[in-house]
Amino acid sequence: MTIKNSPRQILLPLLMAAILIGGIWLGRVLTLRSVPQGTERLLIYPQTNKLDALLNLIEEEYVDTVKKDELVEAIIPELLKNLDPHTVYIPASELQEVNEELEGNFGGIGVQFSLNNDTVLVISVIPGGPSEKLGILPGDRIISVDDSVFVGSKVTNNMVMKKLRGPMGTKVKVGIARRSMTKPLEFTITRGAIPVTSVDASFMIDDKTGYIKVSRFAKNTYEEFITALAKLKSSNCREVIVDLRGNSGGFLDVAFNMINEFLKKDEMIVYTEGKASSRQTMTANGTGSCQDTRVKVLIDEFSASASEIFAGAIQDNDRGIIYGRRSFGKGLVQQQIPLPDGSAIRLTIARYYTPSGRCIQKPYENGSDDYYQDIMKRFEHGEFYEKDSIRFSDTITYKTKGGRNVYGGGGVMPDVFVARDTLNYTEYYYRLREKGLLYQFALEYADRHRDRLSRLKTAAEFEQVLSAANITAELVKYAEKSGLTPNPAQFNKSKRLIDTELMAYVARNIIDNEGFYMLMMRTDEILLEALKTQDGVE
Structure with a gap:
């Protein structure tokens, strides 16, 4: 059966559609009349997100050609500056390099190097690494990379790392100059996984005291730390000093x-x-291997974040003694969040609190520049020399487990404050360091005498041999040739500091970090104070 629609049934839907279309047109006309002249184009970009609308408008209508992606890269860091100093944007091009420091390894050829007289000098080779397997030796000079000359004043540390690092399994060709060879050697090295160590040294200072230097809290640091503790305990260590300065x-x-x-x-x-x-809340699980071992922790103004958590937990539980100077004051927790283009943001998501309830985060309301200049302000205020000049932003008094007073709002205050000892610092000593002459001379001396020095195995042997050789006198002549006029009075006043650093640098170039830290102990005021203090807090 056929049903015929009435004229009313046919016309009504058409009328409603016309009214709807007319309403949309009228709304657009009224809207255009209500906006300021010249801004009509914004209506082309109806996003609710004002930032997206603005970026699209600039890309489409701006007088010159601009790249939207570049604008975004420039805007994000500026946007994050309005948050806290530790919320940061990491571009995709930098993410791998930033992560390598904490991930525990990177792709490379396995050498430690230094630039000496515009040449890349191999200081040491990583045991078991790609370079050692091919026979590259300490003292070798890298003079070419991938058949391109690689010497001269334009070569920088950053350039060396970019050339020698790379994805694991890729190859790089290097030309090597060796003192014992008349012609350069060529090696094609397959890059491998190179460990980034964070426990720089661990050794026994005396028959009962062990020392561990931790430079960062990276992915592999706990395993390195456990290994170092086991090594010390096998030597009957009854007290361990954990050095977190600069961490x-x-x-x-x-x-x-x-x-x-x-x-x-x-x-x-x-x-x-x-x-x-x-x-x-994180609590100990009772499985620790050093629950009955005495512990001392060394901190300074550059100890931050995880270092402060470590020091704060030891202090608030009255578990050990903290030595040094007030720490940095970072009590914010970041989470790294990947973005679709391979970049990432480290976003502050929480504050951390030590067991007594204190947040040691220092103020940051005045912006990042003021925040990072705080260390210089502390120095100018005299805080590095006088304990009484230290001020905390948090006026609340917190209590440790044993009832001692501690404070928040600006770092961890050590139990034993050790002022900077500048009594033997002179202008001559500062100039030696500023010009890099101490390090440069030590590097050249170690390179010239590598065969003889390589027979030495301990810091004590280095101290004996180098003292007898009177290498400090050679340094003075070397510095004079470099434009630093000797000042006998200032030299004699700073001689102990100069002797110590010079021998330590030479030892580092031959037997690595343990020799360096063992020799630097002679003038390390904070470590010497920790060794002097016995039971309790002075």
């Missing part, structure tokens, strides 16, 4: 694991809390 932090879970070695079961390590992050 700017890293992975918090690594710090938790390291602190766990010293605390009893259920003792608090740290807790974190943020607007979108509920409180999380």
